[in-house]
Amino acid sequence: MIVTEKVVAEETLRHGTARGSGIRWAVQECSQRDNLKVAVAELLDAIAHDQSELVLLFCSPQFHIPEIAAAVGASGGNTSRIVGCTTAGELTPLGHRDGTIAGISFPAQHFVTSLRVFEQLSKFEIADGFTDARTMLVDHEAVQARHGKMHTFGVLINDGLSMREEAIASAFGNALGHVPLVGGSAGTSAMTTEPNMFLGDRVLTNAAVLMLISTDLDFRVFQTQHFEPLDQQLVITRADPGRRVVMQINAEPAALEYARLLGLERAELTPGVFALHPLVVRAGGRHYARAIQKVNDDDSLQFFCAIDEGIVLSIAKSGDLVEDLDSVFNKLHEDLGEVEAVLGFDCILRYIEMEQGQMLSPVSNLLRANKVVGFNTYGEQFGTMHMSQTFTGIAFGNNVKR
Incomplete structure (x- = not known):
């Protein structure tokens, strides 16, 4: 070179x-x-x-x-x-x-x-x-x-x-x-x-x-x-797939439930947390990240990828x-x-x-x-x-x- x-x-x-x-x-x-x-x-x-x-x-x-x-x-x-x-x-x-x-x-x-x-x-x-x-x-x-x-x-x-x-x-x-x-x-x-x-x-x-x-x-x-799924699973119970927004996880406000599962407060949810703990879905024998972009003012979660109601996800660790x-x-x-x-x-x-x-x-x-x-x-x-x-x-x- x-x-x-x-x-x-x-x-x-x-x-x-x-x-x-x-x-x-x-x-x-x-x-x-x-x-x-x-x-x-x-x-x-x-x-x-x-x-x-x-x-x-x-x-x-x-x-x-x-x-x-x-x-x-x-x-x-x-x-x-x-x-x-x-x-x-x-x-x-x-x-x-x-x-x-x-x-x-x-x-x-x-x-x-x-x-x-x-x-x-x-x-x-x-x-x-x-x-x-x-x-x-x-x-x-x-x-x-x-x-x-x-x-x-x-x-x-x-x-x-x-x-x-x-x-x-x-x-x-x-x-x-x-x-x-x-x-x-x-x-x-x-x-x-x-x-x-x-x-x-x-x-x-x-x-x-x-x-x-x-x-x-x-x-x-x-x-x-480079991430692997943990035992914690959750279900998307309310979402707007067209906007890639999840309003509820396990029938609770999405951001609050995600934070609770990680043992965090809502205010602690940052891009760094999203990077270290993505949500993953299993398909074809592999896990794929459904990465979170940000927390919205109404406690919904904005995603980078498509997300829909009824999907079972796991929290992963880096x-x-x-x-x-x-x-x-x-x-x-x-x-x-x-x-x-x-x-x-x-x-x-x-x-x-x-x-x-x-x-x-x-x-x-x-x-x-x-x-x-x-x-x-x-x-x-x-x-x-x-x-x-x-x-x-x-x-x-x-x-x-x-």
């Missing part, structure tokens, strides 16, 4: 290129929005070129998406394959970052991409989404066939405020069948109505971007979580996050040999846990050692499911598949 650093005025750009795969990454720190146009141009100059098949940009919400999209458009060249979104924190080969733009590009020498924007997610229908994704896959496979032997994966970036991720993941995951699908929800705060995604110079709202990516490089799709993550990367190295780069999606609640547990330093070391580029999300997509409190992604080796 070749790493370069460039300092211009108040911006610092660090970037690198994987020797074997040609995958490029860059991290742009821009202290003033007045310099944004120059900062974006320099970042794209470092990783986007005529041979780039796809560029992904993960942008701190301190920058406004319309301004970034305009800067991308003004940078020149073909911007139709530059996809970006806001984050709740950036994952970079420099470790965790906040207030930066992180980018990764995939060279046409090893990658073939098809992408489609799905808009007006409030009107998204599973049947139509399934048909559209299946048609997209058939068309992509026809293009892929002209490039020799390749294998395909899907990447899905969602508007995190749409609250339609479950329907979208179900439709696309089932349509793609054997093709693995991963992704994340753009991490814009629910307190803002600003756009959180773009394609080239086009600002996207209430949208999702589905990318089918084929490569002749060896890769592995992965997902990990395990050793660093050890779990280290074992994931060790397994990837066993499978791939040298890991050239990792495209990663990590839940914001995991970051909160790392911060409170003083784990940011060792985790940043793992991000650096494994060249991870991605973002902290408001939910992750894996296969047919939208979930929380996971680390999900694709790791790339430098061996060409035969």
Whole structure:
């Protein structure tokens, strides 16, 4: 991996290129929005070129998406394959970052991409989404066939405020069948109505971007979580699934009952508590988190994922996050040999846990050692499911598949 650093005025750009795969990454720190146009141009100059098949940009919400999209458009060249979104924190080969733009590009020498924007997610229908994704896959496979032997994966970036991720993941995951699908929800705060995604110079709202990516490089799709269920179980007795709000647990006000089961007072319920003690549901032999976002004024609980009445949940406890993550990367190295780069999606609640547990330093070391580029999300997509409190992604080796 070749790493370069460039300092211009108040911006610092660090970037690198994987020797074997040609995958490029860059991290742009821009202290003033007045310099944004120059900062974006320099970042794209470092990783986007005529041979780039796809560029992904993960942008701190301190920058406004319309301004970034305009800067991308003004940078020149073909911007139709530059996809970006806001984050709740950036994952970079420099470790965790906040207030930066992180980018990764995939060279046409090893990658073939098809992408489609799905808009007006409030009107998204599973049947139509399934048909559209299946048609997209058939068309992509026809293009892929002209490039020799390749294998395909899907990447899905969602508007995190749409609250339609479950329907979208179900439709696309089932349509793609054997093709693995991963992704994340753009991490814009629910307190803002600003756009959180773009394609080239086009600002996207209430949208999702589905990318089918084929490569002749060896890769592995992965997902990990580090919590385990306790004996305490509870039942959702009143909820509003459309808003992801739970009003009652065990026929009691949700926040009060959750706090009671943990031996806490309502005032002690914080994002740190939610991170350490998620509620989990068992499905297909595994437990999946139904992560709590916040306590509402009426003692209801706001969730990051779909939740419904009658569901039986368990309270879980956090395990050793660093050890779990280290074992994931060790397994990837066993499978791939040298890991050239990792495209990663990590839940914001995991970051909160790392911060409170003083784990940011060792985790940043793992991000650096494994060249991870991605973002902290408001939910992750894996296969047919939208979930929380996971680390999900694709790791790339430098061996060409035969």
